[in-house]
Amino acid sequence: MMKMKNKVIFILLSLFAGAMSLYASDATVCAEVRLQIIQEITFERLAFDAELKLSNNLDNMPLENIRFDVKVNDENGVAANEVFFIKVNGMRDINSVDGTGIISPLKTGVINWLIIPGKGAGGEIATGKRYSVKADIFYGVSDKQYKLETWEDWITVKPEPSIILDYFLPNEVTGDDPLTEGVVEESVPFMLAVRAKNTGYGVARDFKIDSSQVKIINNEKGLRADYEITGSWLQGESAPDTLQINFGDIAGPYGSVMAYWNMLSSLKGEFNEFTASFSHSQELGGAQTSLIEAVYTHYLIKDVLVDTPGRDNVIDFFSDADKDGTPDSIYESEGASFTVVAVEASAGPPPTPQNNAVKIDITGAVNELWGYIKIPDPCDSDIEISEVSRSDGKIINSRNYWVKKSFFYLVDIMSSEKSYTLHYDVTQMDNIAPVTAIFIGEPKYGEEPVYITSKSSISLTASDDISGVELTEYRIGDNPWVEYTAPFVVLTAGENIIYYRSKDIVGNLEDAKELRIYADNVPPSIFVEFEGAVYLEKK
Known part of the structure; x- marks a missing residue:
């Protein structure tokens, strides 16, 4: 008889999180550097340990040509071996189970199988699906062959998670320009971000990502380039470990968690390639049992905040999803992803010290859709924007507008009837003393x-x-x-x-x-002088 027991195992994946070509200057390609970040993903999943004991009670003859056929059937008796990965996980007092096995006289062979459910084996209902497991045993004694069947044992397979990983990296990074002699420009942190989304019906428990530091795998011109991961964040909060992020449990279906790593590049440049791939341990079933559904990479335009009613306060990612040079999508921390359209707009006159407001009118046709504006900054990046308001009175979240390379960007739910007002900090225009x-x-x-x-x-x-x-x-x-x-x-x-x-x-x-x-605090003094005698008549 086979004895079954639940076994929790950790799935280990090796993720090639980036193969990136870096241009060291945005004006001239002076070198290409290819980088690699290795990440390992671990989380719990359910497996079963099946144990079978076969005793040889003969005192003078071995059991030979032993073979075991493990059979799994669903509740309707239909064969289901194809949705399970089954491997021998241990043997004692028996050398093989493939038809060449031998158990010596008066010995008991013990065999353990690891049975891992494949994709979909647990179904979609929380109670899971039941399967029967048994084994057909073939063996020989002397010249005779025998067959035994074990009793069925039943297992319940709960729904499993299925993880989609979306990685985000900016196309441009700021650091020292090697073409400027005698000047070392300051490096500006940028983020490598990931969203782990569970599309399965089970919980991804104790989900962790361990990241290595950045590794240079190709630097033909020997450029002095340094790259470093300096910190990590989970759901907008600083994580205690720079390289490991513990996502905790990710609920299914469609639960998701956002995390990112802060990175520094010693050189200014552009990533013109960003790819990712993953591999699952073949010892644990490979692609058949992999709970990583897919890995995608996108260029990150800006971290924004979808602040419509009912949304969380965790950053979201405005991205160039297909990496064609045009922003097109927002990936939410809560799991949703949606298209963002380019919207035509025009700006009024630039601000003055007496009037800090610049009106932005929507000139393109759009009706309550997520869109983005890109127009020349009315102040040519010389003056900071203190606030952006919408014509219905809403104050736009400061994450959702920015100025880059003399262009003003804004992301919002837009319609042709709405307009925006940019309020500039005109104190920066003040060069006149009181x-x-x-x-x-x-x-x-x-x-x-x-x-x-x-x-x-x-x-x-x-x-x-x-x-x-x-x-x-x-x-x-x-x-x-x-x-x-x-x-x-x-x-x-x-x-x-x-x-x-x-x-x-x-x-x-x-x-x-x-x-x-x-x-002058002294009162005046009066002096009177008399000349000669003065007589007063007495009456």
Whole structure:
């Protein structure tokens, strides 16, 4: 009789996550570097351990020519061996099960088979599907051949996961341009992202991806190129391990999880090739039992956020899915993928210090579809955009608009009736310093200098019509500058100079102005002089 027990095994796959050609300059191809990232994917799956014992009770003759035929049938008695991978996983006191096996006298042969369900064996219902397992045993004693049949044992196969992996990598990366001598440009992090989507009806349990560091596999010109994975993120949160990401359990059907690795390239360039392939361990059934359905690669245009009602707050990927140079798709963290169309639009006049708004009108025909705009940036990338609003009042999420190479991009659900307003930070257009005025309170007299007393209140006012005043300050004579916060008086008598100035929010500093004053706190004295004698008549 065969004894069956459940066995949880880990599936190990070797993933060739990237074969990429890198152009070291976007102006001139000075070298080509091919890179490789090896990733291993592990997760649990159900398998069965079938054990059979065959005893030779003869004390002087062996059992010979032993063969076992394991048979699996569905609940209707139909043969189902083709949906299972069956292999001998261990033998004791027997040397073979293929018709050449021998069990010595008074020995008991023990054989263990690993039975792994293939794709679809568990069906789509959570309770799974039942199968019977038995074995036909053929053996010989002396010149006679015998056949035995074991009793059936029943197993229940639950639905299995089926994983689709979508990888995303930007077409361009920023680093040092080897054609610029004496200048080392800073490297900007970019992401290698993946979405693991479970289209099967079972749960992918304890799903992990272990990544190696980037390996250069072809560098014919010996270019000094360095590539490094510097961090990892899962569902938008930093993962504790740079190279391993534990996705946890991925529910089915259509559950998905997003993850990405931050990478650095020492060189500026373009990836003109991005491919991926995977292989499944042949010892565990190869393609027959592989739970990886497919692996796809796409060029990443920008991480965005699908923020329609009911969606999560995890980043999504705006991509060039077919790598033809044109953005066309959004891959959501929740598993959905949909087409994004190019939409024609036009921009109004550029902003001024007095008006920071630029209106964008949809000129193409589109009706409540996901679309993207690409137009020349009205400010030619010189000024940052602080906010984008839609004509119905919605504030566009900052992930969904950006400026790159003097072009403005926006991704949204668009229609011809809608328009957008770009609000620029016009404080960056401010190159004019504030204007400060001084006021002297009574008592006062004159202009240059102004005669005052210690009771004369001195006040300062400043104005800046663009970015606004950040600071007003003054000093008296050679004393240090003091921030102006309230009217002040001058207590030191005599002639002096008051210096004053202001600075605006973007740092424009006004040239110091000055006013000569004379502080006089001594009242006038009256002297009367008499010449000769003066007689007063007494009456």
